[in-house]
Amino acid sequence: MKNWIIILTLLILFSCKKDELGPQCISCPKGSITSQNADVLIINEGNFGWGNGSLSLYKPSLKAVTNQIYSSANSNTPLGDVVQSAYQYNSKIYVVANNSSKIEVLDQNNFKSLGSITGLNSPRFLLPINATKAYVSDLYANAIQVVNLISNTITTSIPTNGWTEQMILHKDTVYVGDMTNNNLLIINPNSNNLVDSVKVGIQPNSIVKDKNDKLWILCSGGINISNPQLIRFNPQNRTIEATYTFPNIGDSPGNLKINGNKDELYFINNNVYKMDITASSLPSTPFITNNNNTFYGLGINPFDNEIYVADAIDYVQSGIVFRYNASGVLQHQFNVGIIPGNFLFIN
Amino acid sequence: MKTVRITKLLMFMLLWQGVSYSQNSIDTIDFKAIEIVADRLPDAYKISQLDSTSIKQATNLSDLLNSSSTVFIKSYGSGSLASVSFRGTGASHTSVLWNGIAINSPMNGQVDFSLFPTAFIDGVELNYGASGLINGNGALGGSVNLQNNSQFNKGLQVGLTQSIGSFNNYTSSANIGFSNTKWTTTTKLYFKTNQNNFKYTNTALIDRPIVEQFSADLKQYGLQQEVFRKLKNGTLGLRVWYFNSDRNLPGNMLNYNKEESLKVSENQKDESYRAMLEWKGFANRIDYKLSSTVLADELIYENTISNIHSKSKTLTIDNKVSTKAYLNNNFTILNNLSIRFEQAESSGFNTIHSRFNNYWLFGITKRLMRLEATVFNRLTTVGDDFNGFSPSVGARYQLFKKEQLSIKANAAINYNYPTFNDLYWSVGGNEDLLPEKSEMLETGLSYTKKFKSTLISSELTSFYSHVYDWIIWMPNSTNIWSPSNLKQVENKGLEYSLTVKTKLNKIKISFNGNYSYTISTNLKAQNNNDKSVSKQLIYVPYHQLNYTLNLQVKNYLLSYNYNYTGLRYTSTDNNWYLPANFISNIALQKSINASNKTKLTVGLKVNNLLNQEYQAISWRAMPGRNYLFTFSYQFR
Numbered sequence: 011m012k013n014w015i016i017i018l019t020l021l022i023l024f025s026c027k028k029d030e031l032g033p034q035c036i037s038c039p040k041g042s043i044t045s046q047n048a049d050v051l052i053i054n055e056g057n058f059g060w061g062n063g064s065l066s067l068y069k070p071s072l073k074a075v076t077n078q079i080y081s082s083a084n085s086n087t088p089l090g091d092v093v094q095s096a097y098q099y100n101s102k103i104y105v106v107a108n109n110s111s112k113i114e115v116l117d118q119n120n121f122k123s124l125g126s127i128t129g130l131n132s133p134r135f136l137l138p139i140n141a142t143k144a145y146v147s148d149l150y151a152n153a154i155q156v157v158n159l160i161s162n163t164i165t166t167s168i169p170t171n172g173w174t175e176q177m178i179l180h181k182d183t184v185y186v187g188d189m190t191n192n193n194l195l196i197i198n199p200n201s202n203n204l205v206d207s208v209k210v211g212i213q214p215n216s217i218v219k220d221k222n223d224k225l226w227i228l229c230s231g232g233i234n235i236s237n238p239q240l241i242r243f244n245p246q247n248r249t250i251e252a253t254y255t256f257p258n259i260g261d262s263p264g265n266l267k268i269n270g271n272k273d274e275l276y277f278i279n280n281n282v283y284k285m286d287i288t289a290s291s292l293p294s295t296p297f298i299t300n301n302n303n304t305f306y307g308l309g310i311n312p313f314d315n316e317i318y319v320a321d322a323i324d325y326v327q328s329g330i331v332f333r334y335n336a337s338g339v340l341q342h343q344f345n346v347g348i349i350p351g352n353f354l355f356i357n
Numbered sequence: 358m359k360t361v362r363i364t365k366l367l368m369f370m371l372l373w374q375g376v377s378y379s380q381n382s383i384d385t386i387d388f389k390a391i392e393i394v395a396d397r398l399p400d401a402y403k404i405s406q407l408d409s410t411s412i413k414q415a416t417n418l419s420d421l422l423n424s425s426s427t428v429f430i431k432s433y434g435s436g437s438l439a440s441v442s443f444r445g446t447g448a449s450h451t452s453v454l455w456n457g458i459a460i461n462s463p464m465n466g467q468v469d470f471s472l473f474p475t476a477f478i479d480g481v482e483l484n485y486g487a488s489g490l491i492n493g494n495g496a497l498g499g500s501v502n503l504q505n506n507s508q509f510n511k512g513l514q515v516g517l518t519q520s521i522g523s524f525n526n527y528t529s530s531a532n533i534g535f536s537n538t539k540w541t542t543t544t545k546l547y548f549k550t551n552q553n554n555f556k557y558t559n560t561a562l563i564d565r566p567i568v569e570q571f572s573a574d575l576k577q578y579g580l581q582q583e584v585f586r587k588l589k590n591g592t593l594g595l596r597v598w599y600f601n602s603d604r605n606l607p608g609n610m611l612n613y614n615k616e617e618s619l620k621v622s623e624n625q626k627d628e629s630y631r632a633m634l635e636w637k638g639f640a641n642r643i644d645y646k647l648s649s650t651v652l653a654d655e656l657i658y659e660n661t662i663s664n665i666h667s668k669s670k671t672l673t674i675d676n677k678v679s680t681k682a683y684l685n686n687n688f689t690i691l692n693n694l695s696i697r698f699e700q701a702e703s704s705g706f707n708t709i710h711s712r713f714n715n716y717w718l719f720g721i722t723k724r725l726m727r728l729e730a731t732v733f734n735r736l737t738t739v740g741d742d743f744n745g746f747s748p749s750v751g752a753r754y755q756l757f758k759k760e761q762l763s764i765k766a767n768a769a770i771n772y773n774y775p776t777f778n779d780l781y782w783s784v785g786g787n788e789d790l791l792p793e794k795s796e797m798l799e800t801g802l803s804y805t806k807k808f809k810s811t812l813i814s815s816e817l818t819s820f821y822s823h824v825y826d827w828i829i830w831m832p833n834s835t836n837i838w839s840p841s842n843l844k845q846v847e848n849k850g851l852e853y854s855l856t857v858k859t860k861l862n863k864i865k866i867s868f869n870g871n872y873s874y875t876i877s878t879n880l881k882a883q884n885n886n887d888k889s890v891s892k893q894l895i896y897v898p899y900h901q902l903n904y905t906l907n908l909q910v911k912n913y914l915l916s917y918n919y920n921y922t923g924l925r926y927t928s929t930d931n932n933w934y935l936p937a938n939f940i941s942n943i944a945l946q947k948s949i950n951a952s953n954k955t956k957l958t959v960g961l962k963v964n965n966l967l968n969q970e971y972q973a974i975s976w977r978a979m980p981g982r983n984y985l986f987t988f989s990y991q992f993r
Contacts, residue, residue: 327930
């Protein structure tokens with residue numbers, strides 16, 4: 011009997027309290043979490059429902075990356091998932107966490123949380139309109155939420171029908187990709203009224219503006235619904251000026267980006283392609299080939315036109331970022347968080 | 358960016374697609390073996406029978422396996438989805454049988470163990486590794502057999518149990534049985550509600566507030582009816598089982614929201630109808646069992662945030678004949694034929710899908726002195742696919758004439774066929790998928806010794822398996838989430854179990870401990886930068902240990918259960934892990950014999966005795982110390 015008691019006591023002692031709670035990182039390089047001009051913020055989506063979205067900070071001049079900067083700056087708390095996008099505005103960084111239904115508001119210098127905008131449904135992208143007002147597109151809300159950037163609250167919403175994606179502000183007008191109805195929505199940000207909508211291709215997933223004030227809209231074509239299209243849209247007369255159709259219906263291009271001078275387009279279609287805004291047709295050869303990697307996220311550094319491409323590998327491990335110079339030569343590759351999907355170039 | 362292509366519904370389905378793992382258990386005090394001889398597996402395989410005391414003390418199958426085996430339970434929280442895996446394999450590699458008939462969903466190949474209250478189960482048998490082959494395809498890790506036991510000539514038996522626990526947990530169950538020499542009937546009723554609003558420290562929020570779990574409430578009820586008639590050489594009867602569950606699904610700790618309107622967003626309703634006609638007996642040196650089973654399940658998933666209302670219905674009709682012919686005392690021939698029809702209808706499919714999933718198993722067992730050897734082969738047809746080679750060979754040898762010390766070894770090849778979700782989910786389903794294939798090896802040593810009032814029983818097993826064409830869901834080249842046979846996995850490890858039953862003065866002591874060590878590694882790289890190769894699979898703990906100690910003095914029974922789950926990686930490059938957790942539960946129960954026919958039992962159970970904060974799955978809240986008071990009345 012005595013032996014039993016001893017064994018039992020020993021086993022109970024095994025169970026003394028630990029400090030570790032929740033997911034722990036074995037190797038998350040610790041480094042500077044102070045941002046400077048020209049740093050690159052990598053937005054790692056994380057897995058749906060796993061709470062493992064994160065931010066990585068990369069300093070190109072030092073070739074140094076620090077992962078988990080949000081957690082490090084905020085008492086080891088997780089950022090959320092699926093971390094969709096981030097914006098720098100008013101000395102703050104706004105981070106949109108889709109499945110966590112919130113936008114974290116961070117100090118742009120040290121990434122400390124200044125608050126969060128909650129009560130959102132399934133937010134995708136944020137577009138600041140002015141110092142006090144921003145729009146938030148949403149996957150399921152059937153509305154664009156209007157938020158107050160001072161109080162970090164939702165003030166009103168603009169009804170839409172379905173999934174709204176990327177947004178752009180041009181000459182006091184907001185243009186929104188409507189993924190459900192394949193439209194470009196045109197909104198007056200003063201009245202918050204939908205003023206017009208223009209049919210584009212199937213699933214307009216990304217929008218950029220070039221130096222001639224033309225909008226470029228990349229439509230993925232859905233899942234084998236139609237051939238993908240790249241559309242040049244003139245906001246002045248609200249007409250489509252040019253449509254470039256991809257030859258293969260199975261293609262699924264996305265991540266349309268533009269360089270610092272706003273005269274060269276980049277996008278991912280398995281490989282990275284580059285296209286001059288004056289080109290008469292889609293590029294036929296890749297600018298950067300994927301070499302068996304799965305290119306998932308793309309960013310063009312507006313300061314030096316360097317190209318950042320993210321690979322999520324198996325989507326359950328630290329992703330990898332490839333940094334190429336403006337001519338497409340690999341400069342550096344480094345590991346970041348889980349599912350790197352977006353880049354923010356800090357200025 | 359593209360992650361949005363995964364609809365929430367698909368993600369919900371993918372939760373099931375989950376991850377892995379392993380092992381074991383015993384028989385203790387008053388367990389009465391259930392004689393279904395035609396079903397019994399040869400001794401060359403590792404089989405363990407859970408004891409009835411543990412079954413009674415657990416509330417559902419998920420708790421039971423967690424406390425008394427090292428089979429790995431991946432639970433999203435109290436009352437939430439719980440999947441089970443053996444030896445580093447996946448949840449869809451575990452066959453769950455109801456009296457020998459697989460009840461896995463044809464849609465995802467899995468079973469939610471939180472939907473099986475122990476009140477409906479008389480016995481649980483675990484078949485490890487190669488032994489699962491005999492139960493049909495799919496069991497690459499093992500199988501869990503839920504048994505019902507019909508007894509004759511017991512007269513009237515009535516049992517009523519009421520439990521009241523923390524967080525507004527109320528469970529009522531009743532069983533009424535009557536049997537004479539020819540007939541037996543048993544009716545079991547079950548009703549449970551649980552608010553599940555436990556408090557926990559929300560470490561996902563910066564100020565770490567103590568918050569109340571929301572949207573985790575559930576309601577379950579069910580009925581099981583059995584009627585059996587004794588025949589000249591056997592029994593014939595019918596079992597009917599209805600179960601209904603309605604629960605809200607809590608978000609993770611990060612989604613904790615102060616806004617009332619967003620609190621309840623996901624709801625899942627499950628409804629199951631199961632009916633089984635069974636005729637078994639023994640005649641002309643042949644043990645036989647014939648059964649016809651209908652399983653109909655419905656699952657409704659609703660998400661108010663993403664405005665999803667999805668409904669899935671599955672229907673399985675299973676006809677099975679098992680025979681075991683004894684040519685003489687040392688030679689038996691086993692023949693099992695199963696004709697099984699599976700059908701599924703879902704918002705996730707474009708049309709209704711159905712297929713036949715049939716097999717014929719033929720085997721012989723030969724005994725030579727102290728050696729028993731077994732050879733099997735199974736022929737399988739699933740849809741248009743025919744497979745003629747799923748063999749298993751095994752042997753057991755008793756080392757000494759007078760000592761119950763045996764060595765065992767077996768090897769097998771088994772297949773798991775793609776589920777309807779894998780094949781037809783719209784969009785993403787892949788009709789070109791191959792079945793997953795596993796090659797398994799197992800060796801073991803078992804020892805049982807009885808002296809005076811003490812019984813010691815112990816088993817050490819080592820296992821190895823190589824799974825080819827393991828199916829995983831990942832975005833494909835056009836960024837659509839789709840399954841493919843991309844993974845190759847190697848599992849190996851050790852399992853040890855020890856049971857001791859003894860008597861010290863007036864104290865009856867029983868101890869049952871289980872330990873497992875599992876190495877489960879990924880062998881295949883996606884590309885040159887893939888760091889998951891040779892790493893442990895996620896949610897497969899290397900170490901698992903649990904033991905239960907029962908002390909019985911007169912009418913008092915004190916049970917202590919300790920459960921250790923080692924660290925589990927949560928990323929495939931093994932850069933992230935969840936720390937090990939240690940959970941203790943204690944229960945004290947007193948029986949009062951009110952008369953020689955009636956017995957009252959009162960019990961108090963303290964779960965998570967040391968109030969450990971832990972996460973079984975990343976950022977899913979688990980309850981701290983909680984109490985369960987049980988009162989039961991039995992008449993016989």
